[in-house]
Amino acid sequence: MENHQGAVSSSSGADLLSRIALNDNKAGMEGLDRDKINKIIMETSKGSRFYENELKKEQQVNQRIEKMMEQKARITEEQMKQAHAEVDKLTCELERSRELSRVIVHVDMDAFYAAVEMRDCPELKDKPMAVGSMSMLSTSNYHARRFGVRAAMPGFIAKKLCPNLVIVPTNFDKYRAVSAQVREVFSEYDPHFMPMSLDEAYLDVTEHLEQRKHWPETMRTHYICDAKTENDAERSAAEPEKDGLSPVLFEDSPSSSPSLSGPDRKAEVFGTSAEEAVREMRFRIEQKTSLTASAGIAPNMMLAKVCSDKNKPNGQYRIPPERRVVMEFIKDLPVRKVSGVGKVTEKMLAALGIVTCAQLGQQMALLSLLFSGTSWHHFLHISMGLGSTCIERDSERKSMSTERTFGEMSDADEQYSLCKDLCHDLAQDLQREGLKGKTVTLKLKNVKFEVKTKAFTLQYAVCTEEEIFGAAKDLLKVEIDSVSPQPLKLRLMGVRVSGFISAEDKKPLQRSIMGFLQKGGSDSSSFTQCAGSALKAEESGDGASFLNPQSTEIKVPSVSEQTPKSRGPQQQSFFQRAQLKRLQQQREQMSVIAGTDTTNNSADAAAAAQTDLPTTNTQSDTTSAKSLSNTNSGTDATCYINKPAALKPSFEISTQVLQCLTCPVCNTEMKDVNLTAFNNHIDECLKGSAVDNEPTDLDAAEEQEELNSKPPASSSESRTLKSSSSNEEKPSTSIAVPLVESDDSSDFKTPFFSHRTKISGKRTVSPKKKMPLSETSSKASHTTRNLEAVTEMSSESKGSSLTCPVCSQPQSTDDLALFNRHVDMCLNQEVLLEFRESHPPVDHSDAPAPKSVKGQLEDQGRGSKMREKSKRQGSSALPPSKKIKVLSTKQTIDQFFKCSTRQNV
DNA sequence: GGGGGAAGGATTC
DNA sequence: TCACGGAATCCTTCCCCC
16 A cells, blocks of 8 residues: 655655645655645644644654664764674675565555456546545645645645535445455465455465476467456446556556557567566556556565665656665665655754765664664665565464544443443454454544553453453543543544564473472473463453452463464474474384384374364363363473363373373372372472472482483473373362462462563462471471482582582582472472462462452552553562562573573573 | 552654 | 544553562
């Protein structure tokens, strides 16, 4: 689509109002009487709230510029010298890696919406027309542009500029249909083309051109008319003079080139060059849709985009893959022409005397001192004519939102009702794409056009209306309360969900509690396999209480619910890969027993792993919420045993195997134990009754020694324990229970709602559930002894470069697997110590009720300035002593990561 | 000083 | 006559916390 904002000519004489004045940086708008047009725009806008707000924003930009100039004045020669050196160095590096081998094409349909409407309604052809409404236009035809009417202009202003303007309402279904036709053509030149909107796309035609070289002429011959769209008969009748060519817009269409005249004008032969291929593409688009497109051909996306605008409408431009030509092209190019440089950046650069890309390059040292690294690196790329040469395919969506503008709305009930409607719409959209996100953002625009956004990050991903509304309504309430007793006067409300789990589970995350408790997770992946928090109380109805106050059940996120689309092996989440790996291992294990060959079964395993995953719908969420799953390789499960029914088939196999397991609490190894017994043992240990199994220092030493003597691979074997057992197994009472602090437990509706808990974001500690002092100290000393045992062993080390980030003791080994295992053990001890201190044997029915967003916000003293208060949420969620403990555990992991990086784990 | 969440801004179509 | 959108992404700034 077209660029809505743009440069305001300095000759407009309206510097202060550059935000409002006409942006004529657009095809078809050259040579207009800007002063006259701007006068009309100003007269129409002046005094409105919109105008006042724009004025305010303008002043803010001016202040930014002032600050920047002050900063510039303080720059010393020495700083400039250093900056020059840095810029030169980076310039050399970038120059060395300059890529000129790709042929990137940017195709942009000309005045797309307007062109479609004119095509379908030929009487509009000779009239100034625009698509949109009285409040906003999406685009305009070239007749209208002569009056200064353009996209992103309110219809009522456009009418002032051009009283005869015909405004046609948008019809997105139609545009989508046409867009699909255009994309069919694109796909023949690059099957992986990257659509940017309905009317534009990037293509990498490098491969196509290679193949094209060998194509016979017949494959490069295309015919006019007959193969056109079904509607052409009607359209041709309406426009006989065009003889089937583009009926509405432009004279110099690709199909009206001289080669088409004469007796052979029904056929067109295209050459093998990039220009010819793109001309052919445009020709075919026109034949198929009766619409014209413009295109840019260049070695990278940034240049291709600029080029497509060069000969608009209905033209194309190519920058050949030569550095000299690129630099020549860039030299006089206004920075504002480059995608990503908007009106604010343009103005700031202009204040520094920078208008063209060449000037940008000349001032790079200065820019590096005045702008952020990201910004000036971007500037440097622009000034060198560099851009992306790799068209990113299938990039994942990061957020989804819906918003609505309306007349002034002051009634709170109405506002809540609207909020609910928005949540409903958004939930439908999310569910349609199988997305769930953890952050809910409420966007509000008041009648003064001031925009506010309020966000809340939940502990788990949501997608239902009730869940989203549960958060959004509380955010709304905070805003309503903040202006009370005055009404909150709104003109826009929007709701957004972001932080989709699919994106998150790719990141290395900290371990969950269960991760800590699993003995043996000592390979490097054990520290990176934990993903997304899992705890969730079941949702309530209608958002009245955000989360079910009674529920303390735990939700384990499924893999498929996190991934909007199916993934190839490389795109699988850790969960999927781990599960697949385990499945394969188990199959191999079983095949050894059964004497079968499983070596060719990886595809089956993959399919099984995929199909066995829980599904994306809410139903399955409930299922998984009701079972305490351990199927995520201990990554997130908060109970050691049990699994959702959906996963049963994959893991049936492992339930038959008795295993050699080690208690994560007392470190006792239990041979040939079934999992029920093992779980019971752990429960006893946690309750402190399994004193018989309490390891002595000697035990710990033996354990350590054993570890040292074991090959690293063995560690993974012991971890298969978590994928076994059956549904009848009683969920263990203790570890699975989220620990929640509450000063007023009656007020809590969910325990999993704090901002800054650090262990998988779900662990806070209840000060009200403390052990009797004696017991606490006893348990503490127990744990301390264990820790000491580990530490003692560690401290014997000499000459190792590894130091445990938990106990700070140097380790005797350089084997990273063993080192990891030691850290795991230390972490286990630490978590257990904390757990025992804070958590006596738990009665589930007694668990503090979850708390609503509002409750938390209010509790944390949010009244006037929510932002400030929201930032204290983490600190208010825990008493200092507890919080430090939890955070320190996270810190050790962070330290470990740093350490791991250094050690190339 | 760095990580990370929240809020706001810039930019695009 | 009144009257300036919707969706998405990325970046910056602020601030808390370690």
